[in-house]
Amino acid sequence: MNWLFEMPIATLTVLALLLALAPFAPEPHLVEKIRMLAHGELRKPIDIFDLCWHSSGLILLAIRLIRDARQ
Structure with a gap:
């Protein structure tokens, strides 16, 4: 998972938000x-x-934010 910790936090944040909010x-x-x-409908x-x-x-x-906070 080195790629996760080498990626700039801003890039990771933008990608996470785009994926979470798609489609808008x-x-x-x-x-x-x-x-x-x-509602119990996820089947x-x-x-x-x-x-x-x-x-x-x-x-x-x-994961990235928790790891960065611990260091």
Whole structure:
């Protein structure tokens, strides 16, 4: 995971936000999938994959920020 820690934090932040907020209209997929999860409607494999995909950038950003804070 050296690539994660060598990437500039600004670039990682922009990529994480773009992935989390795509598509911008009518509603980001991440918001839609979290709502489905809260209502117990997240059942189809494609929806579960979509939740993982759109949240992956934020997870990587969190890993990077936690590691940087500990150093």
